[in-house]
Amino acid sequence: MSIESLEQKLNDLYDFRKNYFLNHPIEDASLKEERINNRIQDVVNAVASYKDDVCSQSCGTTEDTLTREQLAELCWIEGKARNASTSFDSSCQELLTKALKLNPKLGDITDIHVQLGECFWKKLDREGAKLSFEQSLKSSDPEITKQGKRNLSILLRQVAAASKDKEEHLEYMDLSIKLVKEAIQIDFADGISWYILGNAHFSQFFVDGQKPETMKQALQAYKNAFKDKLSHYNCDLLYNYGVLLKFQENYQESLKSLQLASKIDPLWEEAESQATQLEVLLTKISDLVANRGGLKLKQFEKITSKFEISQLGCYREPFKDSKTEKLIDLKPCSLKELVDCSSIINSKNSFEKVCLLRIVADIGQHLEQPPYYCVAADSKGSLCAVSIFNAAISFHLQRGDSIAVAQPDVSKHVFDFEPLKAPSSIGDIKYCHVDFVLLRVNTPLDLVINGRKGNKGMQAMVSVGVEAKAS
Structure with missing residues (x-):
């Protein structure tokens, strides 16, 4: 086992999570989280096994045997692996923070600032997440910069939603849209960036005069997102697209989208609630219209x-x-x-x-x-x-x-x-x-x-x- 092979196991974990529904039927949605957690544990165990092997061969501790750069990389690998979970893991934050202290250069050659920002985000520490995402924008790797801009865009939109001052709200919204548009310029085919832009325009529609052109921009951004085959299984996108279509009263397509979002994430109560309540509404309206109210x-x-x-x-x-x-x-x-x-x-x-x-x-x-x-x-x-x-x-x-x-x-x-x-x-x-x-x-x-x-x-x-x- 080598550090390179550990990195490959980490990449395989994220590829598995990213492409889950390309390789598994929708019926296996309920098994996704368990299967991901099993693979997370495989990486964690592999890192521990690697450390044990190093110690047994050198008859010393990992700190005595490995360089600071090697120790930092092991912390990064385990920390990022743990971050693949949907829930906050305090050890993930500790590992990623330790990795940066051991080797600050990881901030440029890896997505560690993005990972740390997402970790803070799960912890509901918006300020910590914001600082980490801003650090990721300094990377020379366009892919890392893209991820940072996307996440910072979402975060600023959440800050805007919490603001009671309309001017401040619109200012944050404008910056949110600017950032995700910059992410799209880095990778025009990235469905996640388009989906985030769609969300931003959809939110903007309700705070900036309900302008029809803003709604059209949201709809077009969602449609562009669906050009990326991975977006077809993005339950957030499907949910928000369904909500937009419901607002536009395209009920048939809205229901399809909300139902699929619920099937992809069976534990997401809000998606299931929206889908089933829309079913009830449509059935009730049809019955009342057919039976003189x-x-x-x-x-x-x-x-x-x-x-x-x-x-x-x-x-x-x-x-x-x-x-x-x-x-x-x-x-x-x-x-x-x-x-x-x-x-x-x-x-x-x-x-x-x-x-x-x-x-x-x-x-x-x-x-x-x-x-x-x-x-x-x-x-x-x-x-x-x-x-x-x-x-x-x-x-x-x-x-x-x-x-x-x-x-x-x-x-x-x-x-x-x-x-x-x-x-x-x-x-x-x-x-x-x-x-x-x-x-x-x-x-x-x-x-x-x-x-x-x-x-x-x-x-x-x-x-x-x-x-x-x-x-």
């Missing part, structure tokens, strides 16, 4: 018979479009006019329309996050779901309330899905069917409720968190 026929007919032109409120008058600043005469329309043979009419055709609906079922804010959901019907008895974003927690619509939706943003959702917790027996699997039309409202301020325009007390800006691990 749970109302008996006479109740439903009573509610849908009470439509009056006065319920359009201010939308009876010329409407000032926020984008063009032009006045528009909105024409009342039915849901059937918005949907033709299960295909959504060109959005330009809904630009000058207003849809008057009455609430038949209240779902509320699902998934512990916006939007607010309800089911409504038009005067002809057609039903749809309505999602209202940026609604305050106190916002509530009652059965029978009228809402007027200007320039309706309409989508149709028809697909089948297999529940995440489906029975293991293939013959017992029950697929759930989703089928509903959805109207999206960006803020309660865009609604006319019972003839009155929504007010600022009904609004609260959305905040959606993104997940990112240190390594």
